[in-house]
Amino acid sequence: MKREPHRFDDENIKKQLKQMPTIEDHQTKDELYRKISPHVSKPASKKKRTWFAPAVATCAVLLLLALILPTVMLNSNQGSAPLNDSADQAESSGEKANESSEETTSEDAQPEGAEESESQQENPSHDSLKKEPDASSQAEDGGEASFSEDAGPQLNSHVVTSSEEGAVQVAFPEPSGQYVVPVTLQSDSDAQKSLIDILNEGVEEYVQPETLGLLEFMLEGFTFSVDESGKTARITAPEGFSSQGSSADVLFVDSVQSMFSSTVVEEVALKDNQGNPLVLGNYGELTSLTVEKEERAAYKIFQANNETPQLLIPIKADYREVSEAIEELKESESQNKIYPSIPEQIAINDINAAEDSVTIQFNDAQDWEANQEILNMVESILMTVKAFGYEEVVFESPGRSQIGPYDLTGSISVPSNPNPID
Amino acid sequence: MKAVFERLYDHYHRDVFQFILYMVKNRDLAEDLVQDVYIKVMKSYDSFNGKSSEKTWLFSIARHVTIDHFRKQKRTRERIMEFFDWGEQGERLKDNEPLPEEITIQKEEMKKVYRGLDYCTVNQKSVIILRFIQSMSIEETAAILGWSESKVKTTQHRGMKALKEQLEKLEEEGIEHEA
Numbered sequence: 237m238k239r240e241p242h243r244f245d246d247e248n249i250k251k252q253l254k255q256m257p258t259i260e261d262h263q264t265k266d267e268l269y270r271k272i273s274p275h276v277s278k279p280a281s282k283k284k285r286t287w288f289a290p291a292v293a294t295c296a297v298l299l300l301l302a303l304i305l306p307t308v309m310l311n312s313n314q315g316s317a318p319l320n321d322s323a324d325q326a327e328s329s330g331e332k333a334n335e336s337s338e339e340t341t342s343e344d345a346q347p348e349g350a351e352e353s354e355s356q357q358e359n360p361s362h363d364s365l366k367k368e369p370d371a372s373s374q375a376e377d378g379g380e381a382s383f384s385e386d387a388g389p390q391l392n393s394h395v396v397t398s399s400e401e402g403a404v405q406v407a408f409p410e411p412s413g414q415y416v417v418p419v420t421l422q423s424d425s426d427a428q429k430s431l432i433d434i435l436n437e438g439v440e441e442y443v444q445p446e447t448l449g450l451l452e453f454m455l456e457g458f459t460f461s462v463d464e465s466g467k468t469a470r471i472t473a474p475e476g477f478s479s480q481g482s483s484a485d486v487l488f489v490d491s492v493q494s495m496f497s498s499t500v501v502e503e504v505a506l507k508d509n510q511g512n513p514l515v516l517g518n519y520g521e522l523t524s525l526t527v528e529k530e531e532r533a534a535y536k537i538f539q540a541n542n543e544t545p546q547l548l549i550p551i552k553a554d555y556r557e558v559s560e561a562i563e564e565l566k567e568s569e570s571q572n573k574i575y576p577s578i579p580e581q582i583a584i585n586d587i588n589a590a591e592d593s594v595t596i597q598f599n600d601a602q603d604w605e606a607n608q609e610i611l612n613m614v615e616s617i618l619m620t621v622k623a624f625g626y627e628e629v630v631f632e633s634p635g636r637s638q639i640g641p642y643d644l645t646g647s648i649s650v651p652s653n654p655n656p657i658d
Numbered sequence: 659m660k661a662v663f664e665r666l667y668d669h670y671h672r673d674v675f676q677f678i679l680y681m682v683k684n685r686d687l688a689e690d691l692v693q694d695v696y697i698k699v700m701k702s703y704d705s706f707n708g709k710s711s712e713k714t715w716l717f718s719i720a721r722h723v724t725i726d727h728f729r730k731q732k733r734t735r736e737r738i739m740e741f742f743d744w745g746e747q748g749e750r751l752k753d754n755e756p757l758p759e760e761i762t763i764q765k766e767e768m769k770k771v772y773r774g775l776d777y778c779t780v781n782q783k784s785v786i787i788l789r790f791i792q793s794m795s796i797e798e799t800a801a802i803l804g805w806s807e808s809k810v811k812t813t814q815h816r817g818m819k820a821l822k823e824q825l826e827k828l829e830e831e832g833i834e835h836e837a
Contacts, residue, residue: 244825246818252771253790257760261675263689265667269660271693276659276700412712414665483669483713518672534661553664564661571706 266554391611391640394548395619395651396420403653404431406439407494408450409487410538410549412572416490417450417538417549419443420653431499432469435460443657448547449540449573454484454491462501469501473508478515485516489525494550496527498653503527534564535619535654537575537612546612548619548654549574558594558624559587565616577616579609582635593647594621597632604635611640615651622650662703663696670713673792674720680775680787681724685758691727695720710801717802721784728780770825777824782817789814 263271396403407416421434421442434442439453457474471492479485492504504525506514513521533550551574555561565578578584583599596617604610614631621629627650634644642648674695679688698719706715761772775783781803788799789810800807 244822244829246822249771249818249821249825250790252768253786254793255768256680256772256791257764258672258676259679259685259758259760261671261689261692262685265664265671268667268693268696269663272663272696272700273659275697414669414712482673486669551661551665553661555660560660567659567661569662 391606391608392546393615393640394546394612394655395615396422396653396656397649397651403498403656404434405495405498405653406431406434406443406453407491408445408448408453409491410450410572410574411540413451413483413487414572415538415549415551415574416454416487416494417448417547418494418654419445419448419450419547420656422656422658431495432460432462435495447544448657449538449544450547454488466500468503468505469496470505470507473506473514475509477508479517482518485518488516489519489522490552492525493528493531497529497531499527501527530625531623532561533620533623534561535577535616535623536565536567536569537577537616538573539575540573546608548577548612548616550619550623550654555624558589558621558626561620561624562587562596562617565613565620578613582613585633589624589626592627593630594624594626594628595630595632598634600633602635604639606636606639610636611642614639614642614644614648618648618650619654626650659700663700666696666699666712666716670716673713674716676792677717677720677787678724679758680791681780681783682727683758683772683776687727691723692720694723698723714798714801717788718804721802725780770828771821774821774824774828778817778820781813782820785810785814786817786821 261268404421405418406421407418409416435455436459438456440456445451445453455471457477459472459474461470462468463470492506496504504527506522506524508514513523516522531550531552532555533552534555535548535550537546538549539546551564551569553561553564555564562578562584566576566580568574568576581602582604583602584596585599586595586597588595588597618629628647629650630647631644637643637645671692675688675692678691678695679685682688682691695716699716706712710718757769757772761769764772775786778786784803785799788794788802789796794802796807796810800810803810805813
């Protein structure tokens with residue numbers, strides 16, 4: 237039997253190529269991770285640390301020597317009394333805004349050090365010594381805040397506690413397009429407005445994501461409703477909606493999950509404006525989503541730039557347990573403006589999860605400053621613990637007894653939502 | 659580290675795996691190579707500077723891993739061909755890869771296009787896979803390959819031409835066989 241030769245033109249070939257099937261990888265995500273993780277060396281980062289800590293320590297020692305030696309030499313010429321004075325003063329001036337030791341002049345010390353001997357005021361190294369504890373403790377904060385012993389009002393909380401009712405959580409993608417950041421609208425002025433009301437009115441009426449360094453709402457133009465039981469929400473796409481690619485599809489689904497995770501809604505039904513299932517490339521035809529009540533995420537810190545506020549950002553991965561997620565809080569992803577929430581110098585000895593509560597044992601040799609960094613750490617841990625379904629956290633051997641609103645000596649209930657905005 | 663892996667996996671794995679698979683056309687090999695890609699990515703993630711998008715970066719690593727594989731394979735093949743003087747038969751080796759089951763069930767015409775891809779150069783094949791199988795724009799393809807957009811266009815044009823010629827050749831051979 238003879239056959240006419242098939243005509244292969246560009247268009248036909250392109251058509252065939254475009255219809256080539258998706259070929260699945262038979263290894264699962266976990267298998268793949270197990271295979272690669274032995275090759276992705278922890279040693280590389282440990283290596284860094286093995287030289288980094290001693291190097292920092294050496295520099296610190298040299299700096300201290302440089303500061304102390306002239307003082308000691310001076311004092312040995314003048315007797316011991318001035319040294320005690322300066323030590324007292326180091327404490328009393330501990331709340332002054334930081335200046336670098338180079339910038340510090342003897343004039344700065346005058347208001348508090350007026351009674352000092354002339355010889356002290358003329359010697360810059362005294363001032364450097366006095367300022368030093370302050371400079372190190374406030375390096376992170378640019379010296380704007382001055383903290384009282386038990387955490388000042390200047391510290392910004394990034395969570396809403398469960399006692400504050402009427403909080404509504406929405407979510408926006410961050411600029412790298414990898415994650416969504418939940419934002420909580422507080423109901424002071426818009427009392428009793430439900431999530432559904434706010435979504436239907438348009439989220440951007442209430443919050444402008446660009447002021448937070450975030451991208452546009454993924455469900456703008458969608459319509460929302462809930463059934464009588466309140467357990468099922470329905471989302472309908474606007475006319476002409478189509479998938480914007482696999483990354484956008486992930487963000488879309490993550491936004492829906494994030495918004496409904498702290499509500500009673502259990503299932504979200506999706507359709508287009510013709511009543512058909514929503515077609516999202518990565519997910520195929522999507523008719524409904526089961527709301528994940530436990531997001532099993534690690535909450536780190538996101539800050540797009542100096543003009544925008546710090547926000548807690550949930551990083552989702554298949555963490556097997558809460559301790560794994562808490563460990564993750566030390567990892568940086570700075571190219572995406574995502575920063576660790578546990579400072580490098582804080583050592584955690586042990587993490588224990590019991591029925592409803594998680595106990596975190598810190599190294600008791602450490603003192604914590606009352607600064608934003610420590611408050612961020614506490615709140616990010618609280619949110620991470622909540623994300624794994626636990627209800628309270630016990631901080632064992634914390635480096636201070638109180639930070640912001642939290643009494644660190646007892647158990648602390650987890651907050652209800654992250655990132656409140658007025 | 660796991661979080662970074664998970665995220666990259668969730669966002670890009672399917673696409674990266676497709677790319678490698680259509681490049682090497684062997685599932686086991688693609689699975690090995692995709693592991694190499696993640697190992698390289700995770701090792702250098704700290705130095706990823708964010709100048710390109712993560713997707714572009716990941717794909718360019720995938721491409722390099724694939725090209726490395728082809729280089730090694732070429733060296734091996736050259737040694738074998740020298741030894742046995744296989745000549746043309748050696749060339750045909752690449753035809754004998756078993757088709758992935760997803761391709762086996764497709765129409766004859768698509769199988770031919772799939773086979774025909776082997777007769778493009780590695781660069782031509784990269785462009786055709788990215789542009790048509792993975793529906794990427796010229797701009798995105800250029801960023802992944804580190805080329806200018808005009809180089810993408812010319813390579814695409816030559817690749818399509820090579821593919822068409824090969825398909826026509828296969829077609830004629832087929833007709834002769836059946837005759």
